[in-house]
Each structure stands twice: as C-alpha cells, then as structure tokens.
Amino acid sequence: MNQETDFTNLAKSSGEWLRGTGPESDIVISSRIRLARNLADFPFIRRCSDEDRDSIERTVRARMEAMEDWKDIRYIDIEELSEVDRQFLVERQLISREIADADGSRAVAVDPGEQYSVMINEEDHLRIQVMQSGLDLQAAWARIDALDDKLEGSILYAFHQKYGYLTACPTNVGTGLRVSVMLHLPALVITRQIEKVFRSMQRINVTVRGLYGEGSQYSGDFYQVSNQVTLGHSEKSLLALVGDEVVPQIIQYERKARAFLIEQNQQDLHDDVSRAMGILSTAKKISSEETMHYLSKVRMGVNLGLISDVEVATINKLFIHTQPAHLQKLHGRVLGSSDRNVQRATYLQRHLTGRQGKGELN
Amino acid sequence: MKCQYCEKPATFHITELTEPSGPKIMHLCEEHARGFLQKESDSPVASVTNALAKQLQLGQSKKELAELDQKECPVCGISFFEFRNTGRLGCPYDYSFFEADLVPLLRNIHDAVEHVGKRPRRLAASADSQAEMIQLRREMEEAVELEDYERASEIRDELKRMERELSIPASDDDDASSSEGENQS
Numbered sequence: 001m002n003q004e005t006d007f008t009n010l011a012k013s014s015g016e017w018l019r020g021t022g023p024e025s026d027i028v029i030s031s032r033i034r035l036a037r038n039l040a041d042f043p044f045i046r047r048c049s050d051e052d053r054d055s056i057e058r059t060v061r062a063r064m065e066a067m068e069d070w071k072d073i074r075y076i077d078i079e080e081l082s083e084v085d086r087q088f089l090v091e092r093q094l095i096s097r098e099i100a101d102a103d104g105s106r107a108v109a110v111d112p113g114e115q116y117s118v119m120i121n122e123e124d125h126l127r128i129q130v131m132q133s134g135l136d137l138q139a140a141w142a143r144i145d146a147l148d149d150k151l152e153g154s155i156l157y158a159f160h161q162k163y164g165y166l167t168a169c170p171t172n173v174g175t176g177l178r179v180s181v182m183l184h185l186p187a188l189v190i191t192r193q194i195e196k197v198f199r200s201m202q203r204i205n206v207t208v209r210g211l212y213g214e215g216s217q218y219s220g221d222f223y224q225v226s227n228q229v230t231l232g233h234s235e236k237s238l239l240a241l242v243g244d245e246v247v248p249q250i251i252q253y254e255r256k257a258r259a260f261l262i263e264q265n266q267q268d269l270h271d272d273v274s275r276a277m278g279i280l281s282t283a284k285k286i287s288s289e290e291t292m293h294y295l296s297k298v299r300m301g302v303n304l305g306l307i308s309d310v311e312v313a314t315i316n317k318l319f320i321h322t323q324p325a326h327l328q329k330l331h332g333r334v335l336g337s338s339d340r341n342v343q344r345a346t347y348l349q350r351h352l353t354g355r356q357g358k359g360e361l362n
Numbered sequence: 363m364k365c366q367y368c369e370k371p372a373t374f375h376i377t378e379l380t381e382p383s384g385p386k387i388m389h390l391c392e393e394h395a396r397g398f399l400q401k402e403s404d405s406p407v408a409s410v411t412n413a414l415a416k417q418l419q420l421g422q423s424k425k426e427l428a429e430l431d432q433k434e435c436p437v438c439g440i441s442f443f444e445f446r447n448t449g450r451l452g453c454p455y456d457y458s459f460f461e462a463d464l465v466p467l468l469r470n471i472h473d474a475v476e477h478v479g480k481r482p483r484r485l486a487a488s489a490d491s492q493a494e495m496i497q498l499r500r501e502m503e504e505a506v507e508l509e510d511y512e513r514a515s516e517i518r519d520e521l522k523r524m525e526r527e528l529s530i531p532a533s534d535d536d537d538a539s540s541s542e543g544e545n546q547s
C-alpha cells in the first residue's frame with residue numbers, strides 16, 4: 001500500500017449517506033445497492049489460489065487506476081490493516097464483516113464522500129456498492145450502473161447468455177443486485193405492530209431483518225428491507241418492488257403509528273423521549289447497547305418535533321461514532337470496554353448538550 | 363430475563379423475521395447472540411442447502427445422490443458434494459457443468475431460470491473460453507512454480523490474445539498486467 005491511511009481524520013467525518021437528508025429521511029436512513037461481479041478468467045474466490053487472489057487484486061487495481069476520475073479514490077489494502085481499522089471500516093459500512101475477517105489479498109476502493117465502495121475478493125471478486133441518504137433508489141442506481149459500465153470497459157466479467165452475471169452463490173446470480181433500504185421504525189415497535197406489518201410482507205419476495213451493529217450490538221429499532229431474488233427480474237423491476245411498493249407501504253404504517261402515539265399518548269411519549277435525552281446527555285458511562293436504544297428514541301423525538309435543538313444528522317452520526325472502533329480512532333488509542341463506556345458518555349455529552357455548533361462533531 | 367440457552371441474563375432480544383412460520387423472538391445473552399448472528403450471516407448457504415435438500419428429496423434416490431456428489435468440475439475441481447455443503451460454487455464454468463442439477467435449484471430459489479436485465483455491452487466470453495482461460499491461468503501458475511518461465515510467458519501471451527479477441531480495450535494498464543508474471547517469479 002502506497003498511501004498512509006489516516007483513519008483518524010476519516011473518523012471525524014461521516015459518510016454522505018448519514019447526512020439525514022433526502023426523500024423520507026425521517027424514516028429512511030439510507031438506500032444501498034450492491035452488484036456482485038466476477039472476472040471471467042479466474043475461479044470464484046473459494047477455489048482461488050493465493051496467486052489468483054493477488055493477481056485479481058493487482059489486475060483490478062491497475063485497471064481502476066487507469067480509469068478517469070480515479071484520482072480521488074482511496075484504495076485500501078485490507079490485509080495490512082489492524083483489527084481496529086478493519087472494524088472501523090465495517091462500522092462505516094464500507095466493507096463487510098466477511099471481508100474484514102477473511103484471509104489473503106483483499107482490498108476496498110472508496111470515494112471521498114463514501115458514497116460508493118468497491119470490495120475486491122469478498123465472496124465474489126467484486127462487490128460494488130453505492131449508498132445514498134434517504135430513499136432514492138433511482139439516483140443510487142444511476143450511479144452504480146455508470147460505475148459498473150466503466151469497470152466493464154476494462155474488466156471481462158463472468159457472464160452467461162441465459163443465467164446472466166455469474167456469482168459464487170446461486171442466490172445472487174442473474175442481476176447480482178441487492179437493494180437494501182434501512183428504515184427507522186420506532187413507532188411500529190412501540191405499538192407492537194411491527195410483526196404484523198412484516199408478516200404481510202413475506203409473500204412478496206423481500207427479506208426484512210432487524211439490524212445489528214458490529215460486535216453484535218443491538219442497534220435500536222432499525223430494520224433493513226432487501227430484495228430476495230436476483231434472477232428473472234430486471235434491475236428496474238427489483239428497484240421498483242423495494243422502492244415503490246414495499247418501502248412506501250412500511251413508511252405509511254410507521255407514519256400512522258407515530259400519529260397515533262402523538263394523539264393518544266403525547267405525554268408518555270414526550271416523557272420517554274426526554275428521559276432518553278437526559279440519560280444520553282448526563283451519563284458518566286454508557287454501553288453501546290444502551291446508547292443505541294436511547295438514540296433511537298431521541299431520533300424519533302427530533303422527527304416528531306418533541307426535541308428541537310438537535311439535528312437528525314447529528315443523531316445519525318452519533319450512531320456510528322459511538323461504536324467501539326470509531327471511539328478508539330477518535331480518542332487516538334486502543335481502549336478497553338470500560339474505558340470506552342466512559343469515553344462514549346463524554347462524547348455523547350459533548351455533542352448533545354448544545355455547546356457545540358449544529359452537526360459539528362470534531 | 364434469562365438467556366434461552368444458558369443462565370446468563372438475556373441482553374439481546376432478536377426478532378427473527380425471515381422464518382417462513384412467522385416472526386420468532388429470541389432472548390439471548392451476549393455470547394449466544396454473537397453465535398446466533400454469526401450463523402445469520404451465512405443465510406445464503408442455508409437457503410441453498412435447504413433448497414437443495416428439498417429438491418433432492420423429491421427427485422433423487424440415495425444412489426443417484428451419491429453419484430451426483432462425486433461429480434467434479436473439470437476446471438476448478440469442485441465436487442457437487444462440496445457445493446452442496448458450502449452453498450458456494452467454484453468457478454463460472456460450474457453453471458454449465460452442473461447445469462442439469464442447478465436449474466431446479468435456481469427455480470427453487472428465484473422462481474425463475476432466465477436472466478432478464480442488464481447485459482455487458484461487449485461480447486461476453488463463451489462458457490468454454492472462460493473455462494479455457496481459467497485452465498490456462500492455472501497452468502501458468504504451475505509453470506512459474508516449476509520455474510519454467512518460458513512456458514509461463516507463452517501462456518501469458520495466449521491469455522492476452524484471448525482477452526483481446528473478446529475486445530477488451532487495450533489500455534495503459536498493459537504494463538501492469540504484463541508485470542504480473544514477473545512479480546510472481
């Protein structure tokens with residue numbers, strides 16, 4: 001690797017996708033699209049020799065570097081990173097847990113705004129990913145489609161006339177496309193409607209999963225909706241299924257539940273939200289799990305106008321910045337879990353008590 | 363509340379929404395939650411192996427299955443048994459070589475067997491030429507290992523010729539890719 005990866009500076013900022021704007025951003029955190037692609041002249045990762053992996057990494061890197069607009073792209077050699085740095089990239093959703101824990105040559109290319117990343121030698125040779133704040137699958141698709149075209153210009157993809165883009169796992173074959181929308185659904189959880197809503201979704205080719213932070217921390221009230229099938233539907237129709245049918249329906253249910261809570265239960269709700277804010281801004285030590293739980297309530301409170309002096313973008317960032325690797329990067333050294341609990345509390349206090357300018361996190 | 367697998371307090375309450383029988387709530391301690399979530403990340407394997415199990419129960423006898431398990435891809439060497447156990451294929455040629463057994467699986471998973479949607483703009487390599495390129499690459503690595511650099515560079519030229527035929531635009535990275543063999547030696 002020929003560049004010093006300065007994750008400490010990176011840690012102070014956050015990806016564009018956390019800026020808390022975009023359509024439906026009170027409920028939709030982010031939209032993500034990924035494409036699985038493989039080179040035609042190599043075995044899939046499972047059957048690659050070490051030389052094959054090196055060669056894939058080098059070839060792809062050389063070809064990406066020859067692409068226009070490469071200048072700003074940061075190419076990170078994952079094999080050379082410390083455990084904390086790998087965890088850091090996982091927390092930022094730039095790489096998967098799987099590639100962080102794997103062996104051998106592997107890398108990720110990331111643009112400065114962290115809107116897209118290309119993992120090399122994950123389960124497939126290439127995993128191209130685009131992230132976008134709010135619900136905007138069309139914009140995300142336009143961007144990933146263009147990047148895929150560019151890569152295809154210099155890399156020969158494994159493709160079959162009948163089965164489409166060939167992938168290591170048959171669950172990804174065809175389009176190789178996975179659309180995932182991350183939703184914040186606290187009101188559906190409080191009203192115990194969430195299971196009913198998802199039961200009704202199960203018939204229509206989408207998967208819904210509760211979302212968990214890395215190190216398995218529970219990350220309060222977040223759910224991810226993704227398409228299940230990749231073969232036999234065009235990219236456009238898969239985007240439409242998730243973005244025009246399923247997600248708007250869930251958004252509508254969540255809005256109804258929020259309106260219901262406000263109407264029936266304003267005082268309890270306000271009390272709940274204020275207590276959450278109180279704990280986050282006064283605690284002297286706090287676990288990651290507790291932080292997630294209360295941040296989720298505060299986020300809802302901000303969106304419902306019950307809390308006025310905090311921005312959604314700030315809350316979004318706090319979800320990421322209070323995770324273990326981020327705290328350690330921001331603090332500049334390795335911290336044990338009880339030290340982290342203290343640092344986390346200090347950090348939350350500093351950013352929630354209004355002494356800092358809006359959305360400023362350094 | 364206690365963890366449903368041990369005596370420790372349950373700090374994770376996981377709602378599993380992907381079960382066909384409906385949502386299932388798990389109350390787990392940190393350690394068991396970690397194990398559970400780890401397993402979760404392998405779910406594509408589970409869906410492949412489940413679909414395969416279903417399909418094999420319906421269609422094949424034990425003897426037929428044993429025979430199928432022995433079948434090995436001539437390009438990457440993966441056996442159907444290994445695929446069945448890991449849910450991962452070994453190379454692009456597997457889609458042609460195991461086609462008869464994969465098609466029912468694809469139907470099971472996707473409810474479809476034919477790609478609709480984006481295609482590469484340039485001519486895609488045929489299954490056979492993809493297989494040939496993978497095999498050549500393997501031979502090249504073997505030649506390098508045996509320090510037969512002459513043979514290795516012959517193969518590299520052949521690979522380049524094949525790539526060019528598939529109309530890969532010649533680009534500035536030619537130097538980078540031709541240094542591949544040298545780097546390995």
Ligand SMILES: [Zn+2]
Binds near residue numbers: 392394
């Ligand atoms: Zn337990």
Ligand SMILES: [Zn+2]
Binds near residue numbers: 439440452454456
């Ligand atoms: Zn094979």
